[in-house]
Amino acid sequence: MAEIVLDKVTKQYPDGAVAVKDVDIEIADGEFIILVGPSGCGKSTTLNMIAGLEDITSGELRIGGERVNERAPKDRDIAMVFQSYALYPHMTVKENMAFPLRLAKVDNATVEKKVRDAAEILDLTQHLDRKPSNLSGGQRQRVAMGRAIVRSPKAFLMDEPLSNLDAKLRVQMRTSVSRLQKQLGTTTVYVTHDQTEAMTLGDRVVVMRGGAVQQVGAPQFLYDHPANLFVAGFIGSPSMNFVPAGLENGVLRSALGDVPLTDRVRGLLAGADAPREVIMGLRPEHFEDARLVEEHLRGGGVTFTSNVDVLESMGSDKFAYFSLSGEQATSQELAELAADAGSADVPGGGVSLVTRISAASTATEGEQAEIWFDADKVQLFDPDTGRNLTYSTE
Amino acid sequence: MAGVGGAETTGRKARWTVLNILVVVYALFPVLWIVSLSFKSKATLADGNFIPREWTLDNYAAIFSTTEFVRALVNSIGIALIATAIAVVFGTMAAYAIARLDFPGKRFLVGVSLLIAMFPQISLISPLFQIERSLGLFDTWPGLILPYITFALPLAIYTLSAFFREIPWELEKAAKMDGATPGQAFRRVIAPLAAPGVFTTAILVFIFCWNDFLFAISLTSTENSRTVPVALSFFTGSSQFEDPTGSIAAAAVVITIPIILFVLFFQRRIVAGLTSGAVKG
Numbered sequence: 001m002a003e004i005v006l007d008k009v010t011k012q013y014p015d016g017a018v019a020v021k022d023v024d025i026e027i028a029d030g031e032f033i034i035l036v037g038p039s040g041c042g043k044s045t046t047l048n049m050i051a052g053l054e055d056i057t058s059g060e061l062r063i064g065g066e067r068v069n070e071r072a073p074k075d076r077d078i079a080m081v082f083q084s085y086a087l088y089p090h091m092t093v094k095e096n097m098a099f100p101l102r103l104a105k106v107d108n109a110t111v112e113k114k115v116r117d118a119a120e121i122l123d124l125t126q127h128l129d130r131k132p133s134n135l136s137g138g139q140r141q142r143v144a145m146g147r148a149i150v151r152s153p154k155a156f157l158m159d160e161p162l163s164n165l166d167a168k169l170r171v172q173m174r175t176s177v178s179r180l181q182k183q184l185g186t187t188t189v190y191v192t193h194d195q196t197e198a199m200t201l202g203d204r205v206v207v208m209r210g211g212a213v214q215q216v217g218a219p220q221f222l223y224d225h226p227a228n229l230f231v232a233g234f235i236g237s238p239s240m241n242f243v244p245a246g247l248e249n250g251v252l253r254s255a256l257g258d259v260p261l262t263d264r265v266r267g268l269l270a271g272a273d274a275p276r277e278v279i280m281g282l283r284p285e286h287f288e289d290a291r292l293v294e295e296h297l298r299g300g301g302v303t304f305t306s307n308v309d310v311l312e313s314m315g316s317d318k319f320a321y322f323s324l325s326g327e328q329a330t331s332q333e334l335a336e337l338a339a340d341a342g343s344a345d346v347p348g349g350g351v352s353l354v355t356r357i358s359a360a361s362t363a364t365e366g367e368q369a370e371i372w373f374d375a376d377k378v379q380l381f382d383p384d385t386g387r388n389l390t391y392s393t394e
Numbered sequence: 395m396a397g398v399g400g401a402e403t404t405g406r407k408a409r410w411t412v413l414n415i416l417v418v419v420y421a422l423f424p425v426l427w428i429v430s431l432s433f434k435s436k437a438t439l440a441d442g443n444f445i446p447r448e449w450t451l452d453n454y455a456a457i458f459s460t461t462e463f464v465r466a467l468v469n470s471i472g473i474a475l476i477a478t479a480i481a482v483v484f485g486t487m488a489a490y491a492i493a494r495l496d497f498p499g500k501r502f503l504v505g506v507s508l509l510i511a512m513f514p515q516i517s518l519i520s521p522l523f524q525i526e527r528s529l530g531l532f533d534t535w536p537g538l539i540l541p542y543i544t545f546a547l548p549l550a551i552y553t554l555s556a557f558f559r560e561i562p563w564e565l566e567k568a569a570k571m572d573g574a575t576p577g578q579a580f581r582r583v584i585a586p587l588a589a590p591g592v593f594t595t596a597i598l599v600f601i602f603c604w605n606d607f608l609f610a611i612s613l614t615s616t617e618n619s620r621t622v623p624v625a626l627s628f629f630t631g632s633s634q635f636e637d638p639t640g641s642i643a644a645a646a647v648v649i650t651i652p653i654i655l656f657v658l659f660f661q662r663r664i665v666a667g668l669t670s671g672a673v674k675g
Contacts, residue, residue, distance in 0.1 A: 080568070084564050
């Protein structure tokens with residue numbers, strides 16, 4: 001067990017393309033850290049550099065205080081779980097799990113014991129003599145985990161280990177990965193493109209974009225205090241709503257009406273050198289059916305009326321979708337997010353809005369509804385730089 | 395066609411069976427004829443019967459009593475095995491590099507090896523003859539092994555690199571992460587998975603060397619290195635008036651046996667789809 005430090009780690013390919021640039025991350029001993037971002041953001045490259053499967057162009061990687069840049073993967077004492085599991089097809093489950101120990105020349109009795117223990121933890125005992133081809137996806141995934149845990153390495157690296165499983169199994173395995181990590185207390189670096197996995201699994205999350213770290217923090221912190229548009233749009237499902245707004249005399253003029261700046265927002269903006277045109281970000285859960293909002297609270301927010309496009313009832317609450325007239329928020333970062341989500345080509349003029357309202361709401365599809373939102377929860381972003389103008393660490 | 399599905403399938407099955415039998419008979423008939431000839435006595439050799447009237451092992455006894463044939467058999471086996479072993483070892487290494495690495499001149503290398511494979515061998519015979527004579531390789535085992543390797547290697551590289559490409563690269567990365575040196579990763583993970591490919595290639599190369607007549611007749615002159623296909627062509631009866639057909643037939647049967655054994659032996663190791671289960675699937 002050990003801490004892992006990435007100190008200005010950069011990866012540049014011979015053709016000049018920079019995959020990862022100046023990444024600084026300090027991973028504490030026993031921490032479960034998630035690298036998350038859209039495909040091509042450099043998260044897997046970063047993981048491969050920690051593993052030693054790719055060379056580090058510049059910067060330093062320290063595991064347990066020692067510089068390991070030049071060490072071969074086998075001398076770093078870390079285990080990796082691959083997206084494809086990469087089980088050895090010619091070996092049984094037992095031989096697969098024993099392989100790292102055999103290479104380390106561990107004596108037979110110890111190998112036997114360690115494999116048994118790992119199999120017990122992962123509930124694989126009855127499958128030990130089977131070949132990977134005869135196992136289900138979930139079982140193969142567990143064998144891959146088993147191969148990683150048998151030799152009690154300093155750290156686990158996991159490269160999208162759950163993305164080949166079907167949705168239900170993925171949720172199940174997510175919980176067991178989390179439990180396993182807590183149980184073993186081994187430093188873990190976990191790569192995923194799924195923000196739900198990032199939110200639920202990690203002690204801390206590193207959001208990456210285009211080879212650079214955007215923000216590092218606890219999942220809840222990233223959700224509440226995104227440093228920029230990209231993080232705001234990436235973390236959270238359904239994602240944050242973005243509405244272009246003009247800042248005039250302490251009032252935000254937008255497609256949702258005029259939003260007065262609350263004292264908190266005004267205070268944060270004061271030091272931020274805000275441009276006149278901004279992007280207003282609102283989480284879906286900060287909306288509510290106006291009829292269900294108590295009278296004395298209404299003043300703290302803004303009410304607007306619009307046609308409900310689609311209404312999805314989740315039982316516990318309802319998702320109401322609106323499309324408002326007016327310009328869509330545009331920025332480089334939002335375009336990237338849309339491209340990653342595959343929604344870039346979805347036609348839809350104007351601003352689309354997702355709101356999460358109480359199940360008690362009587363709003364109906366195709367009819368007008370009066371919706372209220374909390375003006376104090378508004379986050380403002382600079383459309384050019386993507387910076388969160390209302391960023392605070394509290 | 396009108397009719398119940400089951401009846402139709404039975405009808406189709408029958409048609410295919412008949413067709414297959416016809417093809418097999420067509421292909422095997424000459425072989426069976428040779429086998430039949432080899433068991434006939436001199437008197438009944440030309441009687442035109444498919445099943446010999448008098449069964450005899452005289453022909454086999456005759457060919458094994460001459461050093462000419464036994465020596466050629468030893469040459470054939472030795473030369474083919476050595477050439478196969480060397481071609482497969484080098485082919486494995488080259489194919490692995492071609493499948494896994496990106497190095498300058500890779501396309502050129504592949505192109506050249508393809509060129510060699512397609513080169514008409516007959517046009518090389520005279521130069522090879524001269525070269526081998528001046529190098530002292532003429533009529534020696536290496537004198538045949540070298541050209542065999544040259545022409546078998548492109549074949550080996552092609553077949554093997556196709557097999558290596560099938561093996562997921564992540565397995566090798568996984569082995570490295572599990573603590574293997576590159577050598578260990580190759581020996582314990584990649585090589586076992588490539589085994590079917592290696593055996594397939596070995597069979598093909600062996601058959602190529604075993605069947606070769608052109609090089610063998612041009613680059614040998616004595617029993618020292620003459621292989622069976624060539625020795626066969628030199629068969630004569632004990633006198634020039636004697637018909638060697640029986641002996642030739644027996645020898646032809648004998649040289650077919652190693653090929654059959656070789657294929658049967660290695661075929662059991664060619665387990666299709668061995669890599670299934672390695673990655674998601």
